[in-house]
Amino acid sequence: MRLSVHTVQRVAPGAPLAAEAAPPRRAALARALLALLSVTLIAACATRPPATVFQRQTSSALPTSESSATPLGAALAGPVAAHPDESGFRLLATGTDSLQMRIALARAATTTLDMQYYIANEDTTGKLLLGSALYAADRGVRVRMLVDDLNFHDIGRLMAALNSHPNIQIRVFNPYGSPSENMFTRTRNFFTNVDQFTRRMHNKATIVDNELAIVGGRNLGDEYFSASPTLQFRDLDVLAAGPVAASVSASFDEYWNSSVAYPLSVLNHQKFDPHDLDVARDELRAHWRENADPYNAKPLNATPLAQQITRDELGLIWAKWQFVADSPDKIADPEHGQMGDAMRSLLDRLNHAHSSVLIVSPYFVPHKAGVQAIRALTARGVRVAILTNSLAATDAVAVQAGYSPYRVPMLEAGAELYEFKPTQPETRDSRRVHVMGSRSRASLHAKVYVIDESTLVIGSLNLDPRSASLNTELALAIENPPIAHDAAALFKLATSPQASYRVSLATPAELASQRGSAISSPLVWTDEEDGMIRTYNLDPGAGFYRNLLTGLFLLLPVDNQL
Numbered sequence: 001m002r003l004s005v006h007t008v009q010r011v012a013p014g015a016p017l018a019a020e021a022a023p024p025r026r027a028a029l030a031r032a033l034l035a036l037l038s039v040t041l042i043a044a045c046a047t048r049p050p051a052t053v054f055q056r057q058t059s060s061a062l063p064t065s066e067s068s069a070t071p072l073g074a075a076l077a078g079p080v081a082a083h084p085d086e087s088g089f090r091l092l093a094t095g096t097d098s099l100q101m102r103i104a105l106a107r108a109a110t111t112t113l114d115m116q117y118y119i120a121n122e123d124t125t126g127k128l129l130l131g132s133a134l135y136a137a138d139r140g141v142r143v144r145m146l147v148d149d150l151n152f153h154d155i156g157r158l159m160a161a162l163n164s165h166p167n168i169q170i171r172v173f174n175p176y177g178s179p180s181e182n183m184f185t186r187t188r189n190f191f192t193n194v195d196q197f198t199r200r201m202h203n204k205a206t207i208v209d210n211e212l213a214i215v216g217g218r219n220l221g222d223e224y225f226s227a228s229p230t231l232q233f234r235d236l237d238v239l240a241a242g243p244v245a246a247s248v249s250a251s252f253d254e255y256w257n258s259s260v261a262y263p264l265s266v267l268n269h270q271k272f273d274p275h276d277l278d279v280a281r282d283e284l285r286a287h288w289r290e291n292a293d294p295y296n297a298k299p300l301n302a303t304p305l306a307q308q309i310t311r312d313e314l315g316l317i318w319a320k321w322q323f324v325a326d327s328p329d330k331i332a333d334p335e336h337g338q339m340g341d342a343m344r345s346l347l348d349r350l351n352h353a354h355s356s357v358l359i360v361s362p363y364f365v366p367h368k369a370g371v372q373a374i375r376a377l378t379a380r381g382v383r384v385a386i387l388t389n390s391l392a393a394t395d396a397v398a399v400q401a402g403y404s405p406y407r408v409p410m411l412e413a414g415a416e417l418y419e420f421k422p423t424q425p426e427t428r429d430s431r432r433v434h435v436m437g438s439r440s441r442a443s444l445h446a447k448v449y450v451i452d453e454s455t456l457v458i459g460s461l462n463l464d465p466r467s468a469s470l471n472t473e474l475a476l477a478i479e480n481p482p483i484a485h486d487a488a489a490l491f492k493l494a495t496s497p498q499a500s501y502r503v504s505l506a507t508p509a510e511l512a513s514q515r516g517s518a519i520s521s522p523l524v525w526t527d528e529e530d531g532m533i534r535t536y537n538l539d540p541g542a543g544f545y546r547n548l549l550t551g552l553f554l555l556l557p558v559d560n561q562l
Contacts, residue, residue, distance in 0.1 A: 050259035054266050057169070058257050059144065061249035062112050067210040070110050075309035076211055079318065080242045087244035088316030089478050091486055092237040095226035096296045098218055099125055101239055103297055105208045106132035108305040109141045114207045114252050116146045118200065118460070119219035122158050124287075125227050126220055128297045130162060131284035137167035138281075146256055148201040149175040161280040163264045164272040170264040171256065173201040174331050199331040201255065202460045202471035205248050212305070213240045213248040215476050216458055217446045224445070227295050231395065233445035234424070236360075236490070238458050238476065241309070244321050251325035251474065258328040319480030326472040342461055342473040349451055349477065356383040358450040358491045362420075362443070364388040365402040365464040371409040378414030386410070387495055389444045390419035390525075392541035399464065407503060408522055417503040418495040420444040421527065422541060425498045444494075448487055456484045497528035501540060510537070 067073045079088060092098040106113060106129070113136050120126065137143045143165075149172050163170045207213040216237030222228040224235055240248070255261060292298050301308065308314040326340035350357055350373075357377060364386065366374070374384050394400050411417055424442040449457040459475040461467045478484070494500060506514075506524045514520040514537060525536040539546075 051171075051262045051266075052259050054263060056171075056263045059142075059169075060253045060257075061114070061207070061246070062210040064210065064246060067111070067246075070209045070211065071304070071306040072108055072110070072209045072211040072309070075306040076242055079309065079312075079316070083242075083318040085320060086318045087240055087242035087321050088314075088318050089241070089321075089480070089483060090239040090315045090317065091483065091490075092214070092216070092239060093490060095218075095224060095232075095235070098214070098216075098235075098237045099128075099225040099227075099295070099297055100299045101237075102129055102206055102214060103132050104299040104305055105206060105212055105214065106136050107299075108212070109136045109208045110139075111141060111209050112207070113137075113141050113143045114146075114205075114249065114256075115144070115220075116201075116203050116205045116252050116255060117220050118148045118202045118204060119221055120145070120147045120159075121219075121221040123222045123227075124291055125222050125225045125295060125297070127158070127284060127287045128291060128295065129220055130158065131288050133168070134162055134165065134281060134284055137162075137165050141167060143168045144252075144256060145170045146173055146201075146252070146261060147171075148173050158280055158283070160264065160268050161272050161276050163268075164277055171261045172264055172267055173255065173258075173262075173328075174199065174260045175262055175267055198470055199334060200471045201328070201331065202467065203251070203255070203325065203474045204460050205252060205474065207245055207249050207252060210249045211241065211245050213245045214238070215240065215248060215460075215474060217448075217460065223440075225295070228440055230440055232424075232440040232442050234420070234442055234494070236446040236448050236458060236487075238478070239314075239316075240321075240476065241314075241316055242318075244323055244476070247323040248325075248474075251323075254325075255328045255472075258332055260328065260332045317480060317483055319478050319483060321479065322477040323474070324477075325474040328472060330472050339468050340473055342459065342475040343468045345477070346449060346457055346461055346475050349455065349457060350449065351377075353377060353382050353451050355381075355452050356450070357385070358448075358488060359384070359386045359463065360388075360444070360446050360448040360491060360494070361386070361461075361463040362389050362394070362445050362447070363396060363399045363403075363462040363464050363466070365399065366406050366410065367465070368406075368409075370463070371406055371413050374410055374415050375413035383416070384414065385416040385418070385491070385495070387418045387420060387444065387491065387500060390421060390501055390541070391539040391546050392543075393420045393422040393441070393443045395443050397546055402464070408505065411503070411505050411523075418500040419503055419525070420494065420500050448491070450484050450487045450491060453484050453488050454481045455479050456487045458487075497526065497533070501525040501527045501536075506537065 068077060092101055113133060115133070122130070133143050133145070145168070147170070159170060162168050204217065204219060205213060205215045214237050217235040218224040218233070218237050223231040223233050226232055301313070303313070305314065309316070322345070324342050324345040326342050330338065330340050377384050388403065389400070391397070391400050407417060420443070422441045422443070447459060447461050451457070456478045457475055458478070459473065461473045461475050467473050502525070504524050504526065506522050510524055511522070519538050521537040523537070525540050527534055527540070
């Protein structure tokens with residue numbers, strides 16, 4: 001049995017649903033009213049024409065022959081030649097590291113800057129990054145930004161103003177409404193095209209001059225860079241240099257030029273003149289002066305990246321790699337229940353593990369097939385250890401409801417199971433945030449897979465049906481024991497009793513002690529706090545409200561949408 005994630009099974013339009021039979025006259029009236037409502041809604045929300053019918057420029061990444069002439073390309077020429085068939089990598093483990101590296105990449109760009117994200121907010125760090133992109137555009141760099149539409153309501157006047165810059169183009173992927181439309185219109189669009197709405201571009205990448213790229217789990221927003229007063233996502237990115245960047249660029253181009261990537265100007269009809277762009281530029285400059293130091297946005301090493309590469313100071317580790325991204329056709333022209341290439345590639349690597357599989361997936365819904373695959377791996381002597389969010393830490397209670405029924409079967413299959421706690425030991429990032437007055441709740445967001453401590457797979461993939469069949473995803477496999485060992489060390493730290501609950505099956509004695517109590521559970525959660533070992537027999541720290549919501553979601557038939 002191979003590790004797998006169920007693909008989505010959909011009910012065909014018009015398929016009957018079980019229900020109590022109504023009297024003939026009432027049934028006919030109900031059918032007539034339903035038909036009238038459907039016609040009204042569909043007429044009110046005509047299908048949007050493909051993006052290709054609108055005025056937009058087809059563009060592509062900088063050709064390799066031209067990118068090699070950039071300062072970054074010239075600096076990388078020597079290391080690339082010295083490491084044939086390899087690329088350079090560096091893990092970005094903290095929010096501060098990842099923010100600083102994105103700023104450094106924007107500063108290093110001389111020709112192109114491409115960004116592709118599921119979420120891009122105009123918050124504190126978002127404005128710092130937008131300011132860096134604007135400064136690059138002012139230097140003549142071509143800036144392309146592709147954002148998924150699901151969170152597009154967070155993008156407002158500032159990004160629309162930047163879109164008027166001659167060197168900046170912003171496109172929106174798979175829109176179900178315009179930001180200028182009201183909530184009723186967007187909600188109506190959702191209900192008249194549910195299948196299309198549920199398919200989202202989950203990819204996350206930044207590419208500079210077709211030579212350097214950042215991929216991983218982080219979107220663009222304060223909670224991903226240790227800057228939110230309420231939520232801190234613990235995540236992992238990787239800086240990639242050399243030939244791998246061209247592969248990431250090729251994937252970006254495919255999405256950028258797809259039939260569901262709409263120019264922002266088509267969706268946002270605000271009019272801007274050069275004065276408005278100047279106002280935005282002044283606003284971003286003022287924002288930088290006020291926030292760059294407090295939020296550690298300035299690169300600690302002011303030396304240009306090209307010089308750091310030439311001096312071998314960037315900390316790159318050279319390794320063989322494989323980059324796999326889903327096609328945008330997974331959304332633009334979906335087939336029934338089709339699993340994406342990124343998930344297929346990941347599952348193939350997991351199923352061929354020899355000694356160990358470490359899984360970090362904040363949204364984890366294995367289904368019965370996944371449990372059977374875990375059993376097959378452990379039967380071969382492979383250690384399977386899984387880290388996901390606890391009910392108290394997750395930002396998606398519905399997903400927790402999809403995951404929780406499989407805890408006991410996974411443990412019976414021989415897996416180790418850990419659940420991330422909402423309060424974490426202090427790190428360099430958390431100490432900085434505390435100084436700023438924040439006591440944010442922590443939540444796991446990294447998507448990391450370590451196989452045999454020799455291969456690291458990192459990207460946007462969760463092990464759940466949504467990543468398998470609904471969202472588009474990307475996955476970067478790095479075949480290098482030192483990098484995999486570093487990721488395994490992060491896993492060990494994140495699964496320590498100070499950071500996570502160890503979930504285990506209750507012993508016969510523990511089950512006996514629960515007899516007659518109001519709450520009984522086949523599971524036990526264990527952690528350590530202030531040097532004391534603590535145990536629980538109910539999702540710890542979650543509270544009545546989250547437990548109630550989980551129970552409600554368990555009653556809903558949404559397992560394949562999680």
